Amino acid sequence: MLLQVRNLRCGYGSLEIVKGVSLHVDAGEIVTLLGANGAGKTSLLRAIAGLLPIWSGDIRVNLRSVVGEPPWTRISHAMMLVPEGRQLFGDMTVWENLLLGGYHNLDRKRAIEDVYERFPHLKGRLRQLAGTLSGGEQQMLALGRALVARPRLLLLDEPSLGLAPLMVREVFNCIKRLKEDGVTVFLVEQNAVAALEIADRAYVMETGEIILEGEAADLVTNPEVRRAYLGKGYKEIWE
Amino acid sequence: MNTTARIWPRLAAFAAAAIVVQLSLSAVGKVYYLTQLTMAVYYSIVVMGLSLLMGYAGQVSLGQGAFFAIGGYTSAFLTTHNMAGYRGAAWFDLLDKCGVIVSRKSLYDDTLVLTLAPWLAFMVAILLTVVIAAVIGYPSLRLRGHYLAMATLGFGLIIHCVLIGSPALGAADGITGVPRLSVGGLAVSGKSAVRVQNYYIAWAVAIAVLVLLRNLVESRMGRALRAIHDSEAAASAMGVNTPKLKLEVFMVSAALAAMAGSLLTHYNEGIGPSESSAFKSVRYLALVAAGGVANLEGALVVSTLLVFLSLRGWFGTYDNAVFGIILIAIVALAPQGPFRQLGLWMGRCRTLYKPGKEARSGAS
Known part of the structure; x- marks a missing residue:
């Protein structure tokens, strides 16, 4: 269990x-x-x-x-939570959001690579502010951010x-x-x-x-x- | 990531401005202005530390004056208190053997004065302040809200009373006769012969602090701080230990205040209890606000300028009132800081005088 x-x-x-x-x-x-x-x-x-x-x-x-x-x-x-309403760090870039997901993961760069594979969409938007993504992209980022912690x-x-x-x-x-x-x-x-x-x-x-x-x-x-x-x-x- | 790349031109601009100011003051024969400028630059280190705490960790400290004073008084006491009477004690001999005891002739008679080496006193001053900051910060930063502001305000008032009431620390007169702090061939000293040199030492220290804080803000720790600003719940879900991070930033800001206090005490050859007064702490707060809160460069420029004017006596007897008015004006008119507000106003003016299609949509 x-x-x-x-x-x-x-x-x-x-x-x-x-x-x-x-x-x-x-x-x-x-x-x-x-x-x-x-x-x-x-x-x-x-x-x-x-x-x-x-x-x-x-x-x-x-x-x-x-x-x-x-x-x-x-x-x-x-254990990792993807909170209601995504709660992305809106004033930070997609890349910074992903880095924060791996706050405790020393191998965060590799984990982020794996997230790109899962959500290829995010890779082209690394420098974009998370708050400017569409709703679907934001949910992808929220999931991706959590997954960086493995x-x-x-x-x-x-x-x-x-x-x-x-x-x-x-x-x-x-x-x-x-x-x-x-x-x-x-x-x-x-x-x-x-x-x-x-x-x-x-x-x-x-x-x-x-x-x-x-x-x-x-x-x-x-x-x-x-x-x-x-x-x-x-x-x-x-x- | 990109802000780190952008910092070098700014540092070059600061360095160039510092050199231009020195050369032009020398050219017009007003080199003595450099003394107040040097002091103002040291004070701006306190303001940059508080800017980090307020702008990036979202916490207010009203005890920076007290931390400054603890740093300064520790340095002053350890470098002036004559330990000749302890000769023979085991701990004193041990210190002596380590080479951290210095001797000099008394200013008044020929007696020998033995004190701790200024560089070690400097380290002790910073360390002591950081420990005190940890003790104050630990309980108040576990709670959400402005408990740190209240705790540090009370702490500052206590320190002020203790300093005024302690004969060992010179009571209302403070401590004088503090020797210079020399490292290598450089010496932090207020002697007019080394005025220009000290002006550059102050700038070098301030710029080093700026680079350090910039890197901190752009690091993993800085990212976590900005995340807390955005959403504390989401940040802690990412594994960010919020109270610990805030405490660390508070300790950094206290260490910077102590460092400035110690350096300025060596520069002024002494320190008085007025440094720990609540007025001083409020002044630092006003300067952070005037610099744009989460704006380290703004804090450095604005506080150097305003403190310089204050030290030159521009504000006369209204000195403390001026900083209070600045604080009120910033909060009322430009809560995001004067620079951003100026940008907003300029943008609005531009749209007013250029009534075009884009302008109108921009102004709405």
Whole structure:
């Protein structure tokens, strides 16, 4: 088990957002966490990445608890977050963004070469400011930046956010290729159809709790997934 | 990457300007201006260090005056305190054997004065200041917000009171009779015979500091600092240890203040408690703002000029008020610094006087 979350509770101020979530990700899997806006997906991911202090529960990477460790030590567990909205360093060049991804990787130049192979598009734009890239290119750079650290576990927060459908397909193809290269992916998404297509397993989150889990192939046809997105009364209202 | 390449022409410009100023002052017979210029250049080292801290690490320190004073007083004390009475003590003999004890005749009578060698006192001064900065910075930089500003303000006030109240440090008079600091054939000294030489020593030190800080800003550490500026969360997700990095920059800025304090103490042959006053720390802050915050060259030029005018007495009794007004004016009118603001205004004027197609779209 590469990542294991047990009974995790966290939130902001006195507001509890994540109410006792347990899940796990095995090495080599793509696991997706689905849910509507405000379900607590991003908070859960921020807690796993160390950016949000947790109230109780446990987070284990490779069976070792990382609770209480500051966010910048996560990379020593070979875990890397691609944050929501990409969070590129907009005033810096593509090249500098990639260098920062390899902040702790002494072999960062070689790792950047590998990123070019994966995203040939970036190579021609090394001197361009990251903030001036298109949405799709920015997502590629965000993924590339994380990969320069050579993570074993990649946490992706809504990579499809704000992208055109064609771009979404391309990003998800990249994620699938990552799995073939041995990177384990924990993917938080609102775009359930696209995510379930590439995932092995999935969790569905609603108002801070996991309400469903299973094989991705089974969940595609599960009406409960749709219900989680559209709200409890959707049957009476829409059908 | 490209900024490193661009720094050499700028350094050449600084060096050329320094030479032109010296030659023209000599030509018009006002060589004595060089004394205040030399002092101003040393003060600008403090300002460049603070510019690094404020502009690149986003932290404010109101204790730079105190660090300057700690550096200066440490040098002054260690190079004037007569240790002749300790002769025979094991630690003194050990120091003597290492060759770091110097002797000279007292200024007043023929007694022998034994002190630490100035170069070693210089090192001790910087080291001591860095350790103190670490102790103050460690707790306050773990918290987000302006805790460092508050902690350093309080620290500065304490140091000021301690210096004024310590007879061993000369109380309100400070320490005088500090010998010159000589390294190789060069000596940091205020004697008029070596005035021109010292003017160039000051510039050499300041330019070396500028090159060092430029390289720092363009290095992996500087990149990480700029990343923190952009998004602290994303930077820490990349593995950037934010508090540690801020602490390191704070220690660098304190070390530079101590270095300037020590050099200036040797140049002035003494130091007084007014160097540690809150007015001085606010003055450094105003100078950083006037230089354009994250602009090391701007800090060097603006602070050298303004401090020179201040030392020449241009601002009269309003000296401290002038720097306060500068700070307010910058914050109110040109928060990005006067140079960038000037550029903006010039751009706007150009579009006003050249009403063309592009101009109108540019002005909107």
